[in-house]
Amino acid sequence: MFALVDCNNFYVSCERAFQPRLEGKPVVVLSNNDGCLISRSAEAKALGLRMGEPYFKVKDLIQRHEVRVFSSNYALYGDMSARVMHYLSSVVPEVEVYSIDEAFLDLHGMGRYHGDLATLAATMRYQIRKRTHIPVCIGIAPTKTLAKLANRLAKKSPLLNGVLHLDTPERVQWALEQTPVEDVWGIGGQYTQKLYSQGISTAAQLAAMSEGWARKQLGGVVGARLVRELQGTPCHGLAPSEDGSLSRKSIACTRTFAQPVSAFTDVVAAVAYFASRAAEKLRRQQSAANTLTVFISKNRFGTEPPPHTRSSVLTLPVATSDTVELLRYTRTALKRIWEPGAVYRKAGVILDGLETAGQQQLLLFESNEQAERRAKLMSDLDRLNERFGKNTVQFAVALPANIHAQVPWVGQSQWRTPAYTTCWDDLLFIRA
DNA sequence: TCTGGGGTCCTAGGACCC
DNA sequence: TCTGGGGTCCTAGGACCC
Numbered sequence: 001m002f003a004l005v006d007c008n009n010f011y012v013s014c015e016r017a018f019q020p021r022l023e024g025k026p027v028v029v030l031s032n033n034d035g036c037l038i039s040r041s042a043e044a045k046a047l048g049l050r051m052g053e054p055y056f057k058v059k060d061l062i063q064r065h066e067v068r069v070f071s072s073n074y075a076l077y078g079d080m081s082a083r084v085m086h087y088l089s090s091v092v093p094e095v096e097v098y099s100i101d102e103a104f105l106d107l108h109g110m111g112r113y114h115g116d117l118a119t120l121a122a123t124m125r126y127q128i129r130k131r132t133h134i135p136v137c138i139g140i141a142p143t144k145t146l147a148k149l150a151n152r153l154a155k156k157s158p159l160l161n162g163v164l165h166l167d168t169p170e171r172v173q174w175a176l177e178q179t180p181v182e183d184v185w186g187i188g189g190q191y192t193q194k195l196y197s198q199g200i201s202t203a204a205q206l207a208a209m210s211e212g213w214a215r216k217q218l219g220g221v222v223g224a225r226l227v228r229e230l231q232g233t234p235c236h237g238l239a240p241s242e243d244g245s246l247s248r249k250s251i252a253c254t255r256t257f258a259q260p261v262s263a264f265t266d267v268v269a270a271v272a273y274f275a276s277r278a279a280e281k282l283r284r285q286q287s288a289a290n291t292l293t294v295f296i297s298k299n300r301f302g303t304e305p306p307p308h309t310r311s312s313v314l315t316l317p318v319a320t321s322d323t324v325e326l327l328r329y330t331r332t333a334l335k336r337i338w339e340p341g342a343v344y345r346k347a348g349v350i351l352d353g354l355e356t357a358g359q360q361q362l363l364l365f366e367s368n369e370q371a372e373r374r375a376k377l378m379s380d381l382d383r384l385n386e387r388f389g390k391n392t393v394q395f396a397v398a399l400p401a402n403i404h405a406q407v408p409w410v411g412q413s414q415w416r417t418p419a420y421t422t423c424w425d426d427l428l429f430i431r432a
Numbered sequence: 433t434c435t436g437g438g439g440t441c442c443t444a445g446g447a448c449c450c
Numbered sequence: 451t452c453t454g455g456g457g458t459c460c461t462a463g464g465a466c467c468c
Contacts, residue, residue, distance in 0.1 A: 010468095030436085031435095031436035031437070032436050032437060032438095033434090033435090033436065033437095034434090034436095035434080035435055035436050035437095036435065036436055038436070038437095038468090052435090052436085053435090054434070054435040055434075055435085056433085056434040056435075057434090057435080059434090072436090072437095098467095098468085099439085099467080099468045100468075101468075102468075185466090185467080186465090186466065186467080187466085188465065188466050188467080189465095189466095190464085190465065190466090191465080191466085218465095219441095219442070219443085219464080219465060219466090220442065220443070221441095221442070221443095222441070222442065222465080222466085248438095248439075248440095249439085249440075250438095250439070250440085251438095251439095252437075252438060252439075253437090253438090254436090254437060254438075255436090255437080256435080256436065256437090291460095300435085301435060311462095313460085313461070313462095315459095315460080346436095348437085348438095411436090
């Protein structure tokens with residue numbers, strides 16, 4: 001049996017945990033750059049505000065209904081997430097942290113110690129609420145895909161008190177019949193259209209199809225697994241996360257610019273900044289990268305036809321996490337795709353082919369001593385930035401030509417709340 | 433005027449190797 | 451006219467997820 005624990009409207013719930021007066025009011029959280037809506041309270045959803053909608057398009061509606069708006073505060077959300085995951089790991093040995101607000105649990109054999117699984121889930125739900133003020137829902141089923149589906153129904157129906165256990169074939173069938181096909185995990189926009197055009201509109205209808213059909217219609221082996229999972233055969237195991245943090249297979253840092261940029265020096269500085277950030281993340285999870293991708297994009301909403309993005313992939317001679325080295329490759333990659341005169345809106349750096357750090361061979365002609373010096377430089381850099389704050393020490397190439405100007409590749413976030421739990425200066429102040 | 437930032441997995445084709 | 455069978459790596463692109 002698998003359980004899926006999913007935090008309700010997670011970012012909004014994090015903000016509410018520190019401002020209880022927002023309870024019952026419409027609240028939304030915006031993406032980076034205050035661009036789109038990425039988390040909405042139930043009240044905001046009821047007003048018709050949709051996920052991913054650009055803020056500027058719904059600004060009037062938001063003001064008219066006095067919806068509270070927040071910029072995203074990832075320092076806060078990341079820390080709140082860690083608290084939820086830490087609690088789950090204390091109860092269940094096998095936890096897969098699936099995303100910032102979701103975890104799969106392996107409940108195999110847990111019934112022996114805890115009795116009824118639905119009761120165990122209700123306890124976890126209560127404890128998470130008590131400890132973090134984050135509301136969660138829990139779905140339990142024989143496969144991950146069905147646990148997802150159960151979770152969604154637990155969220156929708158208040159009668160279920162946030163927990164649904166699909167413990168009999170009859171309940172599984174009932175749940176499949178309740179679920180529109182587009183709400184199945186793995187069915188996105190393209191497949192929804194395709195399925196509707198073939199008369200398939202519910203999860204139950206999809207579950208009745210053959211594996212061969214699914215393979216042909218839904219992207220090969222991915223579709224075959226999806227249908228098998230709906231039929232109750234597990235095709236996805238649990239990938240337990242050690243220490244409750246995610247170890248990624250690729251690391252990216254990408255941004256839409258606050259203003260369009262067309263000077264080479266500015267774009268160099270932007271991608272150098274992104275590469276520095278990505279390298280920090282890389283060292284934090286003690287990895288080294290084998291490939292580096294740089295991409296630059298023009299306005300994808302304009303009248304110009306695609307492609308809007310050009311990218312350049314470099315395979316590195318030796319995997320590295322050294323910012324100095326990565327910056328050199330970043331510049332090389334950028335030069336390959338640079339078009340003079342173009343106006344760029346977005347850029348990014350992606351590090352791929354990650355492996356465990358410290359197992360790389362020395363670069364040709366480099367002595368042990370040199371390698372150690374480079375490693376020490378990076379760890380000193382990380383320690384300074386950790387202690388005194390992000391960007392305390394930076395590489396000059398990652399700075400704009402005019403260091404007093406507004407940096408175009410660092411977006412606006414007008415409504416960001418304090419990092420209550422991760423920064424001493426931001427501690428919550430309570431008036432007596 | 434203003435449209436996010438991460439990730440995953442899979443497929444297919446070409447180059448190259450033995 | 452006939453012209454193997456595997457394997458890897460790289461790249462690009464497609465679909466999906468939160």
